[in-house]
Amino acid sequence: MTVDPMTVDRPDDRRPLWFFGAIKRTDAEKQLLYPENQTGAFLIRESESQKGDFALSVLDEKVVKHYRIRRLDEGGFFLTQRRTFASLNEFVDYYTKTSNGLCVQLGKPCVKIQVPVPFDLSYKTVDQWEIDRNSVQLLKRLGSGQFGEVWEGLWNNTTSVAVKTLKPGSMDPNDFLREAQIMKSLRHPKLIQLYAVCTLEDPIYIITELMRHGSLQEYLQNDAGTKIHLTQQVDMAAQVASGMAYLESQNYIHRDLAARNVLVGEHNIYKVADFGLARVFKVDNEDIYESKHETKLPVKWTAPEAIRANKFSIKSDVWSFGILLYEIITYGKMPYSGMTGAQVIQMLGQNYRLPQPPNCPPQFYNIMWECWNAEPKERPTFEKLHWKLEDYFETDFSFADTDNFVR
Ligand code: AMP
Numbered sequence: 421m422t423v424d425p426m427t428v429d430r431p432d433d434r435r436p437l438w439f440f441g442a443i444k445r446t447d448a449e450k451q452l453l454y455p456e457n458q459t460g461a462f463l464i465r466e467s468e469s470q471k472g473d474f475a476l477s478v479l480d481e482k483v484v485k486h487y488r489i490r491r492l493d494e495g496g497f498f499l500t501q502r503r504t505f506a507s508l509n510e511f512v513d514y515y516t517k518t519s520n521g522l523c524v525q526l527g528k529p530c531v532k533i534q535v536p537v538p539f540d541l542s543y544k545t546v547d548q549w550e551i552d553r554n555s556v557q558l559l560k561r562l563g564s565g566q567f568g569e570v571w572e573g574l575w576n577n578t579t580s581v582a583v584k585t586l587k588p589g590s591m592d593p594n595d596f597l598r599e600a601q602i603m604k605s606l607r608h609p610k611l612i613q614l615y616a617v618c619t620l621e622d623p624i625y626i627i628t629e630l631m632r633h634g635s636l637q638e639y640l641q642n643d644a645g646t647k648i649h650l651t652q653q654v655d656m657a658a659q660v661a662s663g664m665a666y667l668e669s670q671n672y673i674h675r676d677l678a679a680r681n682v683l684v685g686e687h688n689i690y691k692v693a694d695f696g697l698a699r700v701f702k703v704d705n706e707d708i709y710e711s712k713h714e715t716k717l718p719v720k721w722t723a724p725e726a727i728r729a730n731k732f733s734i735k736s737d738v739w740s741f742g743i744l745l746y747e748i749i750t751y752g753k754m755p756y757s758g759m760t761g762a763q764v765i766q767m768l769g770q771n772y773r774l775p776q777p778p779n780c781p782p783q784f785y786n787i788m789w790e791c792w793n794a795e796p797k798e799r800p801t802f803e804k805l806h807w808k809l810e811d812y813f814e815t816d817f818s819f820a821d822t823d824n825f826v827r
Contacts, residue, residue: 460527
């Protein structure tokens with residue numbers, strides 16, 4: 421069987437086992453790191469950033485390496501121009517017989533593992549998302565946030581969920597219901613899925629998927645650099661950018677993007693939470709949310725034009741993403757520590773920006789810097805940020821012939 425890019429259009433059961441289609445680099449890593457795979461396990465995927473290009477991901481001991489497969493104008497494939505192939509099949513055949521510059525000889529195709537995510541509690545909640553609060557058992561308090569408490573709960577004695585119980589008066593139920601309608605329709609693997617609500621009495625319950633490791637801010641602070649290093653930090657940032665790129669495509673604005681609003685699940689899954697809620701909450705946490713012209717804002721995360729003129733847009737979310745990158749690379753440090761919100765506003769007006777933290781690679785700092793362009797239009801899109809972070813470690817094999825692998 422000759423495999424060519426048309427593989428993409430084949431039904432799954434007719435694709436070679438090693439062809440995983442358009443999956444992300446980070447998802448390829450996750451699949452290859454499952455214990456079912458051994459050194460040499462590999463897959464070929466379509467590159468997300470360079471449409472029509474392919475990438476090879478290979479497991480070498482406990483590390484996954486990625487190679488960009490280049491295309492010849494006349495249709496062949498190569499890692500290095502010294503050895504070209506008419507089809508991906510020939511390419512795989514060759515590298516299963518010799519490593520010839522690859523980190524290891526290719527072994528077995530990566531085992532495909534599907535991790536199902538329940539998008540709704542049951543078919544009934546698809547439309548009837550107001551559920552009976554008696555069907556939810558609150559088991560363990562996970563935290564208390566500015567608007568109430570968060571509990572681990574069990575729905576219908578079967579499904580683990582997170583339940584946010586809101587302080588009475590923290591929002592107008594009608595405003596919330598309007599926002600929740602939209603939130604429920606936003607579905608993406610990197611966004612916390614809203615499952616259901618109980619709004620008929622106080623306290624209002626917001627029922628979402630449960631994330632075992634809590635907020636990214638605490639997760640980073642607890643680790644403080646012991647287990648988490650640049651590879652994971654870039655992965656976190658890429659996952660958040662992917663969720664935000666989806667919001668961008670839906671013309672939805674988060675308004676409160678920060679490490680405290682990103683949640684951490686098992687197997688290094690990171691998801692954006694609390695999108696849109698900032699608009700409906702009556703905020704009263706003075707540490708982070710400072711008063712400015714009657715509204716209260718997380719000043720250190722908020723873009724200057726949003727502070728000055730209430731101009732919230734996806735570009736003000738991009739500014740906040742830059743601050744979130746700062747939090748990620750500093751293991752959850754408070755940005756502009758020692759400065760008040762008012763001082764920050766004044767300094768930003770004089771073109772001051774957060775300095776490059778120690779141990780922050782220039783490549784990472786450049787991305788932050790771009791997010792803080794004074795001109796909102798000049799800031800990158802989340803789509804671009806996503807690709808940049810996905811490709812952060814990817815190197816062209818053909819340009820690195822002497823040093824054959826990418827990281
Ligand atoms: P919040 O009210 O959103 O600031 O949440 C308070 C704390 O509860 C967070 O810092 C998390 O540790 C925890 N938490 C919030 N949502 C979830 C969730 N969906 N799954 C697990 N823990 C959560």
